[in-house]
Each structure stands twice: as C-alpha cells, then as structure tokens.
Amino acid sequence: DIQLTQSPSFLSASVGDRVTITCRASQGISSYLAWYQQKPGKAPKLLIYDASTLQSGVPSRFSGSGSGTEFTLTIRSLQPEDFATYYCQRLNSSPLFGGGTKVEIK
Amino acid sequence: EVQLVESGGGLVRPGGSLRLACAASGITVSDNYMNWVRQAPGKGLEWVSVLYGDGRTFYAVSVKGSFTISRDNSRNILYLQMNNLGTEDTGVYYCARRPRADSNHMDVWGKGTTVTVSS
Numbered sequence: 001d002i003q004l005t006q007s008p009s010f011l012s013a014s015v016g017d018r019v020t021i022t023c024r025a026s027q028g029i030s031s032y033l034a035w036y037q038q039k040p041g042k043a044p045k046l047l048i049y050d051a052s053t054l055q056s057g058v059p060s061r062f063s064g065s066g067s068g069t070e071f072t073l074t075i076r077s078l079q080p081e082d083f084a085t086y087y088c089q090r091l092n093s094s095p096l097f098g099g100g101t102k103v104e105i106k
Numbered sequence: 107e108v109q110l111v112e113s114g115g116g117l118v119r120p121g122g123s124l125r126l127a128c129a130a131s132g133i134t135v136s137d138n139y140m141n142w143v144r145q146a147p148g149k150g151l152e153w154v155s156v157l158y159g160d161g162r163t164f165y166a167v168s169v170k171g172s173f174t175i176s177r178d179n180s181r182n183i184l185y186l187q188m189n190n191l192g193t194e195d196t197g198v199y200y201c202a203r204r205p206r207a208d209s210n211h212m213d214v215w216g217k218g219t220t221v222t223v224s225s
Binding site for chain 1: 141150153166200202210215216217
C-alpha cells in the first residue's frame, strides 16, 4: 500500500516567513496529490489539487509543486490566518491522507 | 451555493449503532463521488468510505463490514450506517465531494458531526 509521509510534522514560523511542507509518497503517484488546510474545529479546506493547481479563491501565496514521489506546499509569505494544520492527500478508490503538518506562530 | 450538512452524531455505547446523514444542496449526490472522512480527537484525517455515482462503494479496511454508505436520491442525502461501534470510531465525521471521476481531490466539505463511543 502507498504511504504518504509529511515533513515536518510541526513547524514554528513568523508572519512573513516562507514556509515549505513536503509530502513523500512511497510509490509514484504522478501528480495526483491535493493539499488541504484545517483550522481547529473547522472542516478541511482544499488549497491545491493535481499537485500544483490552485483552488478557486485560495490566495496566490500558496503554491504546490512536484510529481512522482515528492511534493511540496509553499506559503510565500505567511499570514496570521495561515496558522493551521496542512494535509496532503492522494485520491483514488482508497484515498489516503498524510499525517499533517501543524504550522504555529513563532 | 453548494453546501453539505451532516447530522446524526451523538453519544453511543460500544457495540451500538448510529446513522449519519449528509444533506446536500446545490449539488446532486447521485452525480458525484461522495465520501465520508473522519478525524479522531487530536488526530489526523482518515478516509472512511466513498459512494460513486454509478453505485459502487469502497470502504477503509478499518470499517469494512461494519459501516455501510448509501444515498437517498429523492431526498439528495448521503448516509453512513455505522454498526458495532467501538471507542476507536469516536471522532468528527465529515462528508465531502469529489467532483468528477477524473478529479483527485475533495472540493466541498460539510462542517462535520461528532460521534462519541463511550460506556
């Protein structure tokens, strides 16, 4: 079975920082990867799909890249509302989420 | 506006049953690939089940044989029947839409309903 490993699991950053989160797949998954943001007590929100396509309405400071087994989510200039937990996801008949990366204020 | 609203959560004893519902507006449940995703307290997201537009169903290994996903086309509602519940089934349950057969993401999520399995 394919595994998705996110790193780091936790990061501390300041407003204005550039933040990069990595998601590694145990096998190649082409570009079939999505990224979600989740704030406490709220549902996940789709940010990026197909590895690099920005979901409508998501700020352009968010970007995704990668294919095959290594993917990254980058937040160009961290804003106060970006402190949250981020998940990667591979979707097929048996969808799988990464373990999550919690981004906290330094 | 597309909206998914879950209901049916609550407190249930181990071994008990619950049926969750996800009422959709702005979309037709039978035209989409509808998922249930859950989140145990303080933990990450776990996919539970999907119901395809053509009626095919898939389940996570952890719930196969205990949970059943279904829909009521006339009422535009997605269901999750959960039987033989254990404490490990405690969490928030979300319904979420995968918009097309060739899409690889879930673009619309409900706010979730909380299930607590405890004696």
